[in-house]
Amino acid sequence: MxxxxxxxxxxxxxxxxxxxxxxxxxxxxxxxxxxxxxxxxxxxxxxxxxPGLTLAQRELLSLASLVTIGGLEPQLRGHTRGALHVGCTPEEILETVIHVVQYCGFPKALNAIRVVTDELVLQGRDIPPALGPQP
Structure with missing residues (x-):
C-alpha cells in the first residue's frame, strides 16, 4: 500500500x-x-x-449530501455511525436531515430521517423529542 x-x-x-x-x-x-x-x-x-473543517463538520456535510442525493441508505447508515463516532449528537444529525429538506424535498428527507433514526436507535442513542405540536 x-x-x-x-x-x-x-x-x-x-x-x-x-x-x-x-x-x-x-x-x-x-x-x-x-x-x-x-x-x-x-x-x-x-x-x-x-485543514479547515473538523471531522464532525465533515460528517454532517457528508450526511447532508447523501440525503440530498437520495437512495444511498447504506452510506447514510455508515455516515450516521461515523458522525456519532466523531462526536456529533443525535440532535445535530437529525437537524442536518431536516435542514436539507429545502433543497432535496420531503420524499428524500422523510426516507433519510427514517434511516438515520433507525440507525440512531440501533446504536443505543436517545431520539430527541419533536419540537412542534403533535397531530
Missing amino acids: SDRFDRGAEWFDAVYGEGRGRGLVEQQTGRAQDLARFGVEFNFGDLYSR
Whole structure:
C-alpha cells in the first residue's frame, strides 16, 4: 500500500474506528479492492485530511449530501455511525436531515430521517423529542 493509502486509512479509522480503513479493502473481492482503496485514498487521504473543517463538520456535510442525493441508505447508515463516532449528537444529525429538506424535498428527507433514526436507535442513542405540536 502507498503513503496516500496509509494517510487515508488513518483518517478513515478516526471516523469509523481502528482498523476499519484496511478492513474496508480486505472485505472486498478482486477488483472491488481497487475501488475501495481508491475511496480510502481519495476521500480520506486527500479530502478528509485537509485543514479547515473538523471531522464532525465533515460528517454532517457528508450526511447532508447523501440525503440530498437520495437512495444511498447504506452510506447514510455508515455516515450516521461515523458522525456519532466523531462526536456529533443525535440532535445535530437529525437537524442536518431536516435542514436539507429545502433543497432535496420531503420524499428524500422523510426516507433519510427514517434511516438515520433507525440507525440512531440501533446504536443505543436517545431520539430527541419533536419540537412542534403533535397531530
